[in-house]
Each structure stands twice: as structure tokens, then as C-alpha cells.
Amino acid sequence: MARRIPRLAQAVLTIVGIYGAFRLVFDVLLGQPIPSSLLTMYMFFVVAGVYMVFTFTEESTRELVAPIRALVEDPRRKPIRNVVFALTPLLAAWFTYAGLQPRIEAPVELRSIHPAPPSSVKMFGKRFDLLKLEKEEPKKFRQLVAEGAKVYVENCHFCHGDKLDGRGPYAEGLNPVPMSFQDVGTIAQLQESFLFWRIATGGPGLPADAAPWISSMPVWETFLSEEEIWKVILFLYDYTGHRPRLWSENADHSKH
Amino acid sequence: MSHFLKVVAFSLLVIAFFTGFSFFGVPQIEPAPPPKEEAVERGAMTIEQFVALGKKIFDGKGACTLCHNPVGGRAPALERAGIAAVERMKDARYRGAAKSVEEYLYESLVKPSAYVVAGFGKAGTNDTESPMPDASAGSIRLSEAELRAVVAYLQDLSGVEVTVRIPTDAGATAKAQDKPAQRAPAKNAEELIAQFACTACHKIGAQAGGPIGPDLSRIGASRDAAYLRRAILEPNADVPKGFAPGVMPATYGEQLYARELEVLVAYLAALK
Amino acid sequence: MRIATGIRRALPRLALAAAVTVFLGAAALAPEAAFAAEPVAAEGAKASAFAPAPTLTTADYPQIRGFNGRIAVWLAAQLHLWFAAFVLAVPIFVFIIEAIGMGTRDERYDRLAYEFIKVSITAYSLTAILGGLLLFFLVIFYPHLFQYLAGIFRESMIWYALLFFAESAILYLYYYGWHWLQGGFAKWVHLTLGLLLNAVGTTLMFLANAWVTFMMSPAGVDAAGVFSGNTWAAIHNALWNPINIHRVVANVAFGGSIVGAYAAYRFLSATTAEQKAQYDWMGYTANFIAISALLPLPFAGYYLTAEIYAYSQQMGITLMGGIFAWLFIIQAVLIGTLFLAANYYLWCGMGRSDGAVRYNRYVKYLAAGIIVAFLVWFTPHTLILTNEELKALGGPYHKILGPLGIMPAKNIAVNAMILFTTLSFLMYRRANKIPTVSWVNAGNATQAALFTAGLLNIFFLGVYHGYFTNTVYKVASSIPQVLTTLAIIVASTVIDTLMYRGAKEVAPLHWGRVSDRSQYALFLLAVAFTWLMGLMGYIRSSLRQHWHVTNVFRDASPDAFTPTLGYAANVVSLGAIIFMALVIFVFWVSQVSARHTTAVGYWKAEPAR
Incomplete structure (x- = not known):
């Protein structure tokens, strides 16, 4: 019997897979990309849904959390832990930087496509x-x-x-x-x-x-x-x- | 206790998420500010604007549409008011004194019971008394000018000739206190130059002046009126050699009356 | 919500019937006779006694430095409403639970009902205090408005105040007499008290609703705001019944969620298995109540929207098409959150039984269904596009997401979401049981067919009428969709009940064997409900825009502007946090009375006899 994929990997793969599917179907196959603002919200709730499915039983939750717990608590994982702990703030910093960096593109402008007509x-x-x-x-x-x-x-x-x-x-x-x-x-x-x-x-x-x-x-x-x-x-x-x-x-x- | 803190932290996080989404997940649209009340400006209106003002009062301050609307059926429709007025003044039930459409419409606003359209009278009065309030009194309290604007609008709406004259005094007095104090126009160019202290920077004609701006004592010899007009209205459009741009205020176009500007330009152009 | 106009035909009668039923319950105390008789006398004699709505200037609004009058009134009103909703809702389901207990002769129900009412009793005085605060703020900051309203609603305001005495008296009798009025006839007396309590409470709310809806859709006054003297006309204005119905249903959902949060907290801090079991059961029941009331709530909302459109199309367009259109995206996120939390709680609850493992693998399909429906539901009609995306799409319209942004898609999504939640619930019910009836396979097949056919029908109605016929049918098709959903819920519950009659239990149900995580779903439910109510309070009030009383009484205060969504979100969040703090206090106080400290050596020793 083949080794089962760990729960955490399953969860991550599901999320990445759904994201990839959105991208593939809308951007490539249909040529109609989902606006990034909306895709962010979509993915937020997809993550919430995946979290719900993977944690509604005790065993599944334990299995899901086990690798993370091990990373933080297991003395043998010290090297990886240090790397992760160093990378996480850097990643956050990069996201913030990328988000705040001024761009050449004009800012997003919203317009009402159907304004309420006067009576x-x-x-x-x-x-x-x-x-x-x-x-x-x-x-x-x-x-x-x-x-x-x-x-x-x-x-x-x-x-x-x-x-x-x-x-x-x-x-x-x-x-x-x-x-x-x-x-x-x-x-x-x-x-x-x-x-x-x-x-x-x-x-x-x-x-x-x-x-x-x-x-x-x-x-x-x-x-x-x-x-x-x-x-x-x-x-x-x-x-x-x-x-x-x-x-x-x-x-x-x-x-x- | 740790449960308590966890629950509080969790709840605060949820609230923060909802608030954050309301800020960043959806665009922030600034709703239009409440509409301002209308001021009739003295003589500065075309009849078209006056009619538009009448419409605004009709829809807004006058609260006319509350009853005079196509759905409610609480009051007669006014699309033909101007045409119907002629027939109504001949009607036996008419108790007013109007001689023209304009007078009739005006009367209908301040004495609504002068003629009550059949079926729209107050209950039990057999159409002798109108449920409509006097538009010049009560909470609506339209001024003389506002009433006339409504009459103009009603004439326009029903497609009859707009005979209303735009009042020159009545409406303006109502709102006079709201307007900033107006400067009295200068009588001649010399007074104007003195008022605006042009000589602080320029030599003008025989008057001595500062060296900040170009010498204008014989300016009419080298520049024409069109150039001078532009130089006053847009000082930075063409700055002569040796003078810094942006020194002369660019606001004279707003401060000067049009007639003053012309007087000033003519005066300068004559300095040869 | 364009659906609104179509549903208009079917609902008013139902709504009216419901309102009348509730109202008749209160007939003994309600001042209905007074409403009916008074106008006749007033019509002629007093017609001129009422002043028109005043025209105010900024100076007519008292200012207190460093104190924003509008926010003060807003918060006080919202907090009052939250507490009022809670104390009005709890007696409704306490009454039902007590009746169930009397029917089944299962004392656990009686204890549960008592626990519920205990929670609400301390909140009762806070409701009154906050109502008083609101009144003070109104008189301080909006004296002319209050004077005007009091001029019109003078009788009903007095009745309101007097009814409060009745409400208090009955509530205290009901609560403190719980253990006294037990058994046989006394229990019936007690149940009648519960009915009376609900009748008076509901009447109170209806009266207050009349004042609020009068400000939105004035009636019984002329264009200048001169009151005709007909109080009943002013009370029975266009939006009164729709708001009444919407609020009763929403109150039950809200009350259920708050009690659920209470039970969740007690569960988390419980130390004994017995306590855990008790509060687990209480939380489950509260959640069940909240969700049962949540399911019909969208339809009550449609009815209200339909009536707003019918009253004034301008107001309707302001509501749905203008600046508030984005509010409904926030609302969609909140309601989606409610559904997700409720489902998660049910799934977690399957851990209470050993038989549920059999069903675990279906959860992911349910989750997928709900999430997909949810994503469709909050896809906005107007997309926020960067210029790059605009070019890539070739315009502001998205070929796939565009059609998902309009009403038919939302209708399909919300009905699907409700059906999936029903499936979750059925699965939860079945988790620990094995049916013994002979027609199990036929039954299962019927149910599968029912859901499949129903979903297909909803889908077909939505897609066909929504996109391929003209708009009249698009709006009208929402009614058969709703009926399909309701029919499936009823039919599947009936089949399930019959099928599992006398079913074998796999293993005993372990109340209390549920994860702490699931309890947080209950908190999420309560917080989301609270916040949602605040948000919808903002839009209801903002529809009047710069009017105190729509088109009659102009708001001339500096705060007459309509706030942006972000501004409103801040106020709502602030209110929600204050509400939570007060609720925590209330719950804590309700625990204190049960604690007894033995202060040894404090009291002087009793004299020996």
C-alpha cells in the first residue's frame, strides 16, 4: 500500500490546486481573468472551507497540526525551525513592501455601471x-x-x-x-x-x-x-x- | 480565565475582520452631501435656469411631488396645468381673481381652494376646499421668488409660454445675508489702480512705482489690448525677460469685474 | 435585490395574517380600540391642532463640545436594539421549549428553558436603561424631532410606557414563579404567562417599530408634515408590517445565537463531564433555533425590500443600486460566514456519536457545495478592476463573473446553500442511527431523488428564467425556487423521521464530547449576527438620507450627511464591542447569584438556645 500523503500536505495541495484551477480555467482557458481583489476574497473563503473540512474531527485536526507542532516543539528540528522563524518575518516584510511600493499604473477607479437615473x-x-x-x-x-x-x-x-x-x-x-x-x-x-x-x-x-x-x-x-x-x-x-x-x-x- | 481571554480575542478578531473587509474589501463611496437650499441671484439668471430652479423647488423644498406625482393619485397631475388653467378660469366653480395663466398658477399655490379639481377636494367638502397647504406659508414657506420659479416651471412643464419675469429684488433679499459682501466697482482706472495697489510693483503712466514688475509707463506703445488683457488674467503666460514668473498674482480674473478689466486695459493701451 | 418586486404579490397576505395573529394575541392589552376610536373624534376638531414639521437650521441642534450627537444616538439606539432583540427573542423560544417539555414530560427541557430565561432576565433591565439613554440623547440632541414625533405618537407613547409595566410584571412572575408554578394546572398557568409575556413584548416592539417606520415612510401627515390626527394611519404606514415580520424572525435568530455563545462559554469553562454535557446540549439547541430562524430570514428581507420599492422607487434604487449596493456584498460575506459557522458546528457535532464515522467522507462534498454557492453569492455585479485587468477583459464586464453578479445567480446560490445546510443537518441526525424499517433503500433513493430534482429545478428556474426570458419572469421565478427549497426541507424531514422511527443506535450519544473548536463556531455565529444587525440598522436608517422624516422633515444638523461604509463599519464595530462587554457582564452577573461564599468567623456566633 502506498504511503498516504500527510494531512497538512493534503490541505496545502488542495488550496494550491484550487488556486491553480481558478488561474487555469479563467486566465488561460477562458481568457477572462478573475480580478485580483475578488480572487483574494475567493481564496480566503476557500482556505476557510478547507480548514473546516480538515478539522471537523479530532483525529484529522491532530494529524493536521502535528507537523507544525513538531516544528515548534521537537528539539531535533532546530535547524529547520530557525530557518522558518527567520524567513517568516522576511516574507511578511516582502509582502508589505510589494504592496506599498508605488506603481506606474493608475490607481483603481470604481465606476457605477448603472447609476440610479433621475425620476x-x-x-x-x-x-x-x-x-x-x-x-x-x-x-x-x-x-x-x-x-x-x-x-x-x-x-x-x-x-x-x-x-x-x-x-x-x-x-x-x-x-x-x-x-x-x-x-x-x-x-x-x-x-x-x-x-x-x-x-x-x-x-x-x-x-x-x-x-x-x-x-x-x-x-x-x-x-x-x-x-x-x-x-x-x-x-x-x-x-x-x-x-x-x-x-x-x-x-x-x-x-x- | 484563559478561555475568557481567548474568546474575547477571537471575537475581537472577527469584528476586526468585518471592519477590515468593509474598508478594504469594498470601495469607499462618498455619498452625495445633502442638497443646499436655492438662492435666487440678482439678475444673473437665464429663464432656463429660473425654470430649473423652479423644478428643484418643485421636487425638493416645495415638497410638491409628495402629492403631485403619477403614483399617489393624491393630487392632480400637473403636466397640463398651464393648458387647463384657461378652461378652469372660465369654470363656474372658479372663485379666484386670476386673469392670466401665470396669475392662475400663482394663485393656485397660495390660495389652493380657489379652484379644486373635481375629486381632489378635502373629504366631505364636496370639492370646495383643497387639502393642499398654502405654499407661501406653513413649513414650506416659499418666498415670492421661489413661488414664481415654480410657476415658471409649471408653465414650462405644460408647454405654454413662460411669462414669468425673473424677480430682481424679492428673492435676492431673502438670501442676501448668505452672500459675501460685494465690492463696489471702481469708477475709473486710476481708482482701480489705487485700490489694487498696482504701483507697488509697476510704474504706470506718470505714477511712480516699484521695480518688481515691468515698467508700464508707456506700455501702450509696444503692446496691444489683447496682450494686456491676457497679461492681467494669466500673468505667467508670457513673462518678459528679466522678471521672475509667478510673482504677479493670478487671481485678478476673479477679483475684477469684467467692465473694470476693460477700463483698465483701455487705460493701459492708451499709455503711449 | 430585484427579486423583491415579484415576491410582493404572494407575501403581503401571509405577512398580514401573521402580524394579525400576533396582534390579536395581545388584543386584551393592546390599545387597538384606542387607535380605532380616537381618529373619528380627532378628524374634524383637532385637524388644525397639529403643527407642521418645523424647518430647522443648524442652530436648532444643541452641540456639546467633544461629543457627537448623532453617533451618541446611533450607538444608544443600536445597543438598545441589540438588547431588546435578545430579551424579546428569548421568551419566544423559552415558551416553545417549555411547551415541548410539557408535551414530552422530559424535565431536561424545563431546566433548559429556565436556564435560557435566566440569561435574559439581567439583560432586561439593561434594555430599559439603554432605552432611557436613547430617549435622553434624542431629547438633548434632536429636541425638535422628538417633539414632532411625540406630537404624533402621543397616545402610543403613553401606551408604550404603560405596557412596560405589564411586561415587567409578567416577566418577573414568569421567571421567579418558575419553580413555584409547577405541575398540573399550575404549569398551564405558567405557560399562559409565557404566552402573555410574548404578546406584550411583541406589541411593545410593534409600537416602537411604528415610530421608526413612520420616519421612513410617513403616513397620516400631509406634505408639510401636518398630522391628520389619525394615529392608526401613522402607525400602519407602508413599512410597518414588513419591518415587524423581519424583526420578529431576526430577533429569534439573534437571540438563539447569543444564548449559543453563552452555552459555548459555559462549556469551555465547565469542569465536570455533567456540566459539559448540559452546556453542549444547550449550545446545540440554541444553534438549532438560530439556524431555523436564519433560513426564512432572506425571504422576510425580500418582502421588506419589495415594500420599500413599492413605497418609493427612489428609495428602492438608493437601497439596491446606489451607494449602498456595496453594503450587500458585506452582507453576503456576513451571511456566508453564518452559514459556514453553522455547518461547521454540525459537522463537529458528529463527533458526539461513534456511528458518525460512516458519514465523515461526505463532509467534503457538502463543504465544496456550500463554498461554491457562497463564492457565487458574494460575487459583486460591479467588479473592482485594475486598468490592466480592464484591458485584459476588454471592458468592465466579465463574461463569466458578470452573469454571476446579478440576482438569478444569487437566488440559485442562496437556495443551494440552504439545501446543503439541510443536508448537513440530516446527516447529523442520521449519524448515530441505523434504520430498521424495511424500505430503507427506497427511502434513501427517494431522498436522493428529492434533493437532486430540487437542486436541478432551482438551477433550471434560475438559469432559464434569469437569463433566457424577460425580466418579469426572472423576478417571478424566485417564488417557485423558494417553494422548492421549503418543500424539500419539509418532505425530507418527514421521510427521515419516518425512516428512523425505532432506529437502532450505534452507540450512546455522548453529549459533551465535542471539540473546543466547534464552540468557537458558536462565538463566530453570535459575533457575526451582532455585527450584521448593526450593519443593517445603518442602512435602514440611512435610506432616509438627509431627512428626519422622509420628504417631510428635513435634517438640517451638521451630521445630516450619509456616512460612508467604512465610517459606518467603525461605529458598528464600536457598538458591537460595547455590546459584547455588556453581555459578558450580564452573563457573569447571572452566575454570581449562584455562588455562595462561606465567610467563616465573620458573623457572630449564633446565641446558643
């Missing part, structure tokens, strides 16, 4: 109540969508991309990069009125209390007509296949 807003010289704003179902739906597509191609695709995935030719120059409408987390989570507001008033129209925000979205009400914005919104939902958010079922005007 009503003045656009096109008129007042719109955003809580109730919905465009009635158009009769010539297809035609309007096609017109929206034209408006999109003429104005929006440079940044938001011809596949509406936020990867237009200018996208690389912007930080943050333009919104991908294909994502389930964007327009599918929002009402048409929200889109109307964001398109018409752009970055400058964002509320102050949702700061910090950064958006290079132009104020489209100066370039497009009200009708054109509605058409573009129809196009966005039609092309991506998303449905706008509704507050109740009977308010569903967007069936088509």
Missing part, C-alpha cells in the same frame, strides 16, 4: 418622466428597426462595434472600453427609458451622486432626433435578442 429629466427641450417612459409598440416595426440600424451604423458602431459587442474600431482608444450590448448584464437589465436617458444625455448627464464615473458617451440629443434615438433602441434590443426590463407583465409593450 424625470429634460431632454430635447421637453420633460420626460423616466419612471413611465416607454415607447408604444410601433406598427411598422421591421422598418423602424432597419432605420435604427442605419442610425447605429452611422453613429454608434465606431465605438460599440458592428456586432454590438463593444469592440468597434475606436474602442481600443477608450478607457473604459465601450459597453457590449450582447452581454446579459447590460441592456437586458435595463428599461428602454434608461437607455433613452443615457443616449440622450451621455456622459455629462450622469448624476453626481453616482460618482465616480467615467463615460465618453457623447450627448446625442444634440446630434440625433428623439425619433432616431427610439429607433436605435429598438435596433439594439432586436439585434441582440434581449428584452428590456419590465416592472410588470401587463406593461409588456415590446412583444413583437
Whole structure:
């Protein structure tokens, strides 16, 4: 029978393995790395979970702690002990140094992706109540969508991309990069009125209390007509296949 | 006892972890400070800003939206207030004295019972008495200017012509004490030069002056008005040879009235 | 928590029914008749007798140098709330345990119930003291606010004060009469006292809740804050019932966790095996109570959120979408901690029996399930990205984590977490037993099928409705998910109970044979609960932003700003530490009375007769 791996090694291997798996799956296979701030929290709770699994019985705990106890108490391990005791503070110092060292990179900036919209807003010289704003179902739906597509191609695709995935030719120059409408987390989570507001008033129209925000979205009400914005919104939902958010079922005007 | 200490230490550690996470695990977002009350500045407003002020009062201080909102149904919607006013003034139930839309709207704010929209009267009064308080009294206590701003907003909201004139005195007096004391404008260039003690550094015209700044006694001969204007507003944009940059204060743009600046520039440009 | 709007349809009726039931219990003492009768007289005559909400300036708020009025009020209110929650919750489960004891005629339950109430009795006076402190601070630092509120709630405040006499009288009778009212009819009288105690206590809390919720969602006043005279309207405001329900459930969970910590400490310092066994059992029961109340708590929270949205969408968005969005990440971490601690305690508890070894190997799968669910649960919608990561991802949206950040994923996660905890509990129950019924295999298969089907259903509902249909169904799908979870819990418990009826015990259960580590899980539970309550108190209050009474009475004090999360965390931590210190004192005092020192030679010798 092969020698069993010691419990402590098992625990460490599990943690390292999970970390490696996160890295492998997200960074390499999917190309979508987990942000370091989140990965830290993930690993914190993974460690907590591993600790729980390895210590819920007395025998397992004893086995887990035994090597550490031996390291501290066993007189024969004095050399290793000295090395460990010397290395630990050095390691801590290095972590602190690395963490505090100034970097060239700009500091992390958080922005609210969906700030709370004002309840009503003045656009096109008129007042719109955003809580109730919905465009009635158009009769010539297809035609309007096609017109929206034209408006999109003429104005929006440079940044938001011809596949509406936020990867237009200018996208690389912007930080943050333009919104991908294909994502389930964007327009599918929002009402048409929200889109109307964001398109018409752009970055400058964002509320102050949702700061910090950064958006290079132009104020489209100066370039497009009200009708054109509605058409573009129809196009966005039609092309991506998303449905706008509704507050109740009977308010569903967007069936088509 | 050692158990006791261990438990206390453990609990403190847990609390420290939660606090630490609240600080470092999530971003610290500074909530917007409470909104300030509005001041009507004398003559410094466009009608558009005045309407915007009216909206702010409507949504905030005036507490109008508490009832006049689309959900509550406690008070009539006001999207057509300006249009409806014309019909209402002709209505037999109208008991006010307004002759124009503006007067009607103003009256509706201070004497809400002059006309009660059917169905919105106080219970049991058969729509003769409005539940709305007088907006110029009570806790809302809008000033004359604030009331007019609301009227302007209501006219704008319902798409009728905004006939309200921006008051020049009423609102300003209400908030006058909040504003810093204003300097009286100087009458002419000489007085201005004396007030700002320009000669501490410059020779100007016939006046003697210090050697810190360039000699301006005949400055109009070599520089034009545009250059002089910039030199006053942005002293460090072009510093003549032999003088240190950053000595002349860059704050005159904020201190001078626009007219004063022009008087001063014209005066300097004429020194030939 | 967008789920909120959908659940709205189903819950109010249930909630109302529950509230009415509790309220009717108190009808004899509750001033309901007064509420109903009074407005009629008041409507016409007194309509103008009430002043509008005053417009204040900074000068209207008394300042004491070196003393922050808001923090003082905040801490006093929070401490009062912690103690009040504790002393209100304990009688609820003491009543239940006493009833169980009467049903089973097992005296251990009676002793346990007594031990519980003993713990809460000393905390009772502290609750009152802290309430008084809060009142003083309010009158000192916010005199106009208090005057305004007292103008509206004058009757209910008097009733509140009077009810306190009833509460005290019944509590003292209940506690000091415990050993006196024993056996037969007397025991029934005692149990009735317990019921009465709960009724009065709950009414007290409901009254105080009315004042708090009035400040959030004012009713019975006009736009200027002029009171209509209808007290019942002011009390029965939009958020009153949701808060009532949420607080009753949360109180039980909180009370259970505090008693659990008490038992854990007594366990650690116990010297005899008998004591260890007793406090181990007490800790186990307290933990069981806390977790049973914790499981429905998320749903009570959804209902409250739904009502906040219904009352004011602006307030709802401030709550969930604005600056407070990150608070819910902290909340997720705290609730996750609660679940992890509770499960760990159950797993450790398997060491009490010799038969549990058979199940040890399943623990790691349960742990994996819970941890995965937990990680999904606290994945934020808005990720904190460095610029490098932003570029690597090609935008602020993460293709995998982004969809995990929205509500459907969280719903799946929380339901899964609850189910895994249920599994832990079932496993714990089974640990020491071998079923003897003939249909063991069929039973096990049914249960396995039940859990698998349930999890699949929850998963399917969440994924399909959450990501592939429009948002109305996304919100609505949370209700069948919750029902699935509840159905599984009930059905599996029933099957398990039947299956293990008359089961063989592998070896006797050794109460007290449990590691010290597991007791720390109980402390973790208590501390996390305390801190969580403080945090949620902050957000409930902050929703009003710069208003004393939302949109009616403006807060003009220098402290009208909304504090940041870090600032709030500091205050909450400070409060939690003070609370812990006071609780330690309370527990210690409850021990002192049992100690007797024989002072030999101190008293003069008794005269010989």
C-alpha cells in the first residue's frame, strides 16, 4: 500500500490546486481573468472551507497540526525551525513592501455601471418622466428597426462595434472600453427609458451622486432626433435578442 | 480565565475582520452631501435656469411631488396645468381673481381652494376646499421668488409660454445675508489702480512705482489690448525677460469685474 | 435585490395574517380600540391642532463640545436594539421549549428553558436603561424631532410606557414563579404567562417599530408634515408590517445565537463531564433555533425590500443600486460566514456519536457545495478592476463573473446553500442511527431523488428564467425556487423521521464530547449576527438620507450627511464591542447569584438556645 500523503500536505495541495484551477480555467482557458481583489476574497473563503473540512474531527485536526507542532516543539528540528522563524518575518516584510511600493499604473477607479437615473429629466427641450417612459409598440416595426440600424451604423458602431459587442474600431482608444450590448448584464437589465436617458444625455448627464464615473458617451440629443434615438433602441434590443426590463407583465409593450 | 481571554480575542478578531473587509474589501463611496437650499441671484439668471430652479423647488423644498406625482393619485397631475388653467378660469366653480395663466398658477399655490379639481377636494367638502397647504406659508414657506420659479416651471412643464419675469429684488433679499459682501466697482482706472495697489510693483503712466514688475509707463506703445488683457488674467503666460514668473498674482480674473478689466486695459493701451 | 418586486404579490397576505395573529394575541392589552376610536373624534376638531414639521437650521441642534450627537444616538439606539432583540427573542423560544417539555414530560427541557430565561432576565433591565439613554440623547440632541414625533405618537407613547409595566410584571412572575408554578394546572398557568409575556413584548416592539417606520415612510401627515390626527394611519404606514415580520424572525435568530455563545462559554469553562454535557446540549439547541430562524430570514428581507420599492422607487434604487449596493456584498460575506459557522458546528457535532464515522467522507462534498454557492453569492455585479485587468477583459464586464453578479445567480446560490445546510443537518441526525424499517433503500433513493430534482429545478428556474426570458419572469421565478427549497426541507424531514422511527443506535450519544473548536463556531455565529444587525440598522436608517422624516422633515444638523461604509463599519464595530462587554457582564452577573461564599468567623456566633 502506498504511503498516504500527510494531512497538512493534503490541505496545502488542495488550496494550491484550487488556486491553480481558478488561474487555469479563467486566465488561460477562458481568457477572462478573475480580478485580483475578488480572487483574494475567493481564496480566503476557500482556505476557510478547507480548514473546516480538515478539522471537523479530532483525529484529522491532530494529524493536521502535528507537523507544525513538531516544528515548534521537537528539539531535533532546530535547524529547520530557525530557518522558518527567520524567513517568516522576511516574507511578511516582502509582502508589505510589494504592496506599498508605488506603481506606474493608475490607481483603481470604481465606476457605477448603472447609476440610479433621475425620476424625470429634460431632454430635447421637453420633460420626460423616466419612471413611465416607454415607447408604444410601433406598427411598422421591421422598418423602424432597419432605420435604427442605419442610425447605429452611422453613429454608434465606431465605438460599440458592428456586432454590438463593444469592440468597434475606436474602442481600443477608450478607457473604459465601450459597453457590449450582447452581454446579459447590460441592456437586458435595463428599461428602454434608461437607455433613452443615457443616449440622450451621455456622459455629462450622469448624476453626481453616482460618482465616480467615467463615460465618453457623447450627448446625442444634440446630434440625433428623439425619433432616431427610439429607433436605435429598438435596433439594439432586436439585434441582440434581449428584452428590456419590465416592472410588470401587463406593461409588456415590446412583444413583437 | 484563559478561555475568557481567548474568546474575547477571537471575537475581537472577527469584528476586526468585518471592519477590515468593509474598508478594504469594498470601495469607499462618498455619498452625495445633502442638497443646499436655492438662492435666487440678482439678475444673473437665464429663464432656463429660473425654470430649473423652479423644478428643484418643485421636487425638493416645495415638497410638491409628495402629492403631485403619477403614483399617489393624491393630487392632480400637473403636466397640463398651464393648458387647463384657461378652461378652469372660465369654470363656474372658479372663485379666484386670476386673469392670466401665470396669475392662475400663482394663485393656485397660495390660495389652493380657489379652484379644486373635481375629486381632489378635502373629504366631505364636496370639492370646495383643497387639502393642499398654502405654499407661501406653513413649513414650506416659499418666498415670492421661489413661488414664481415654480410657476415658471409649471408653465414650462405644460408647454405654454413662460411669462414669468425673473424677480430682481424679492428673492435676492431673502438670501442676501448668505452672500459675501460685494465690492463696489471702481469708477475709473486710476481708482482701480489705487485700490489694487498696482504701483507697488509697476510704474504706470506718470505714477511712480516699484521695480518688481515691468515698467508700464508707456506700455501702450509696444503692446496691444489683447496682450494686456491676457497679461492681467494669466500673468505667467508670457513673462518678459528679466522678471521672475509667478510673482504677479493670478487671481485678478476673479477679483475684477469684467467692465473694470476693460477700463483698465483701455487705460493701459492708451499709455503711449 | 430585484427579486423583491415579484415576491410582493404572494407575501403581503401571509405577512398580514401573521402580524394579525400576533396582534390579536395581545388584543386584551393592546390599545387597538384606542387607535380605532380616537381618529373619528380627532378628524374634524383637532385637524388644525397639529403643527407642521418645523424647518430647522443648524442652530436648532444643541452641540456639546467633544461629543457627537448623532453617533451618541446611533450607538444608544443600536445597543438598545441589540438588547431588546435578545430579551424579546428569548421568551419566544423559552415558551416553545417549555411547551415541548410539557408535551414530552422530559424535565431536561424545563431546566433548559429556565436556564435560557435566566440569561435574559439581567439583560432586561439593561434594555430599559439603554432605552432611557436613547430617549435622553434624542431629547438633548434632536429636541425638535422628538417633539414632532411625540406630537404624533402621543397616545402610543403613553401606551408604550404603560405596557412596560405589564411586561415587567409578567416577566418577573414568569421567571421567579418558575419553580413555584409547577405541575398540573399550575404549569398551564405558567405557560399562559409565557404566552402573555410574548404578546406584550411583541406589541411593545410593534409600537416602537411604528415610530421608526413612520420616519421612513410617513403616513397620516400631509406634505408639510401636518398630522391628520389619525394615529392608526401613522402607525400602519407602508413599512410597518414588513419591518415587524423581519424583526420578529431576526430577533429569534439573534437571540438563539447569543444564548449559543453563552452555552459555548459555559462549556469551555465547565469542569465536570455533567456540566459539559448540559452546556453542549444547550449550545446545540440554541444553534438549532438560530439556524431555523436564519433560513426564512432572506425571504422576510425580500418582502421588506419589495415594500420599500413599492413605497418609493427612489428609495428602492438608493437601497439596491446606489451607494449602498456595496453594503450587500458585506452582507453576503456576513451571511456566508453564518452559514459556514453553522455547518461547521454540525459537522463537529458528529463527533458526539461513534456511528458518525460512516458519514465523515461526505463532509467534503457538502463543504465544496456550500463554498461554491457562497463564492457565487458574494460575487459583486460591479467588479473592482485594475486598468490592466480592464484591458485584459476588454471592458468592465466579465463574461463569466458578470452573469454571476446579478440576482438569478444569487437566488440559485442562496437556495443551494440552504439545501446543503439541510443536508448537513440530516446527516447529523442520521449519524448515530441505523434504520430498521424495511424500505430503507427506497427511502434513501427517494431522498436522493428529492434533493437532486430540487437542486436541478432551482438551477433550471434560475438559469432559464434569469437569463433566457424577460425580466418579469426572472423576478417571478424566485417564488417557485423558494417553494422548492421549503418543500424539500419539509418532505425530507418527514421521510427521515419516518425512516428512523425505532432506529437502532450505534452507540450512546455522548453529549459533551465535542471539540473546543466547534464552540468557537458558536462565538463566530453570535459575533457575526451582532455585527450584521448593526450593519443593517445603518442602512435602514440611512435610506432616509438627509431627512428626519422622509420628504417631510428635513435634517438640517451638521451630521445630516450619509456616512460612508467604512465610517459606518467603525461605529458598528464600536457598538458591537460595547455590546459584547455588556453581555459578558450580564452573563457573569447571572452566575454570581449562584455562588455562595462561606465567610467563616465573620458573623457572630449564633446565641446558643
